[in-house]
Amino acid sequence: xMKRVLAPVIALGVPVLxxxxxxxxxxxxxxxxxxxxxxxxxxxxxxxxxxxxPIYEQDRKLKVEMRKPIQERVRKVRKQLEQxxxxxxxxxxEQVAVLADYALGVQTAINLEGKQPFDxxxxxxxxxxxAIQRSLEEVKKKGQQ
Amino acid sequence: xxxxxxxxxxxxxxxRAWVLAAEHILDGxxxxxxxxxxxxxxxxxxxxxxxxxxxxxxSGMLHDDEQHCLAHFLQVLAHLRPHLIHCYDVAQFxxxxxxxxxxxxxxxxxxxRISGRKNWDAYLLRYGRRVAYYEWWARVGSTSAEA
Numbered sequence: 001x002m003k004r005v006l007a008p009v010i011a012l013g014v015p016v017l018x019x020x021x022x023x024x025x026x027x028x029x030x031x032x033x034x035x036x037x038x039x040x041x042x043x044x045x046x047x048x049x050x051x052x053x054p055i056y057e058q059d060r061k062l063k064v065e066m067r068k069p070i071q072e073r074v075r076k077v078r079k080q081l082e083q084x085x086x087x088x089x090x091x092x093x094e095q096v097a098v099l100a101d102y103a104l105g106v107q108t109a110i111n112l113e114g115k116q117p118f119d120x121x122x123x124x125x126x127x128x129x130x131a132i133q134r135s136l137e138e139v140k141k142k143g144q145q
Numbered sequence: 146x147x148x149x150x151x152x153x154x155x156x157x158x159x160x161r162a163w164v165l166a167a168e169h170i171l172d173g174x175x176x177x178x179x180x181x182x183x184x185x186x187x188x189x190x191x192x193x194x195x196x197x198x199x200x201x202x203x204s205g206m207l208h209d210d211e212q213h214c215l216a217h218f219l220q221v222l223a224h225l226r227p228h229l230i231h232c233y234d235v236a237q238f239x240x241x242x243x244x245x246x247x248x249x250x251x252x253x254x255x256x257x258r259i260s261g262r263k264n265w266d267a268y269l270l271r272y273g274r275r276v277a278y279y280e281w282w283a284r285v286g287s288t289s290a291e292a
Contacts, residue, residue: 017235017238018231018232018235018238020232020238020239020240020241020242020245021242022242023225028228039231039232039234039235039238040228040231041228041229041231041232041238041239041240042225042228042229043240043241043242043243044168044171044229044240044241045241045242045243046241046242047221047222047225047229048164048167048168050221050225051164051167051217051218051221051222052160052161052163052164052218053217054213054214054217054218055157055160055161055163055164055214055218058156058157058160058210058214059157059161062150062153062154062157065150065153066150117164117168118161118164118165118168120157120161122154122157123154123157123158123161126150126154
């Protein structure tokens with residue numbers, strides 16, 4: 001089948017200097033048969049994606065684990081803040097707006113996505129949550145001074 | 146709040162470092178001069194690094210999850226190694242087909258919209274050759290015709 005697909009390329013009669021493919025065996029076999037002497041490169045991105053599959057899966061599970069306990073709480077907090085925002089005035093309104101931004105930040109953080117093989121959602125979520133936590137600690141410190 | 150996940154995240158970060166290390170070797174960014182990036186040089190670096198990871202896998206120092214992930218990582222790389230490092234000795238030979246896949250995906254999206262169908266298989270069978278030829282001509286042919 002793959003040889004039939006590649007037949008028009010052979011019919012063109014142009015020199016083929018090399019081939020690149022993902023790791024599909026049918027393509028590998030067809031290229032080896034049709035152009036036995038050319039370099040055949042496997043897409044390195046595909047190779048690393050396949051090699052890192054269990055690592056990525058572990059990261060994904062971790063993201064779900066982190067998101068689960070936070071998601072419901074942050075929704076409630078945002079709802080609560082939205083209600084407060086409607087009645088708050090003056091400095092309280094400013095404070096509520098800042099807290100709403102933080103809550104939105106947390107919501108955004110727990111929904112960050114990854115992309116195999118290099119970007120990991122679990123790590124991104126964790127780093128973002130840590131950054132928010134540090135920022136909140138700073139705010140708390142300033143408030144106490 | 147987040148510290149209960151510290152050790153699990155550290156573990157994933159350690160494992161991601163294997164992937165990034167492989168990418169660093171394969172992308173040739175370690176070389177001071179472009180000429181140094183050859184199949185032989187990249188291959189030597191890659192194989193030396195692979196042996197280090199093999200030693201790590203055999204050290205018995207890893208957590209079960211890490212051991213499992215590393216075993217898979219090494220197995221896939223060993224299996225695909227014969228075709229992994231061939232692109233460096235041929236000028237302009239890409240090491241990934243991402244660009245090509247992205248190009249094909251963009252064409253498919255555009256013509257699916259043009260065809261007005263959710264599934265454009267029938268359109269593809271009827272007009273696919275012309276679409277491919279036109280897209281090629283629009284990208285390369287028009288510039289060479291001007292020259």
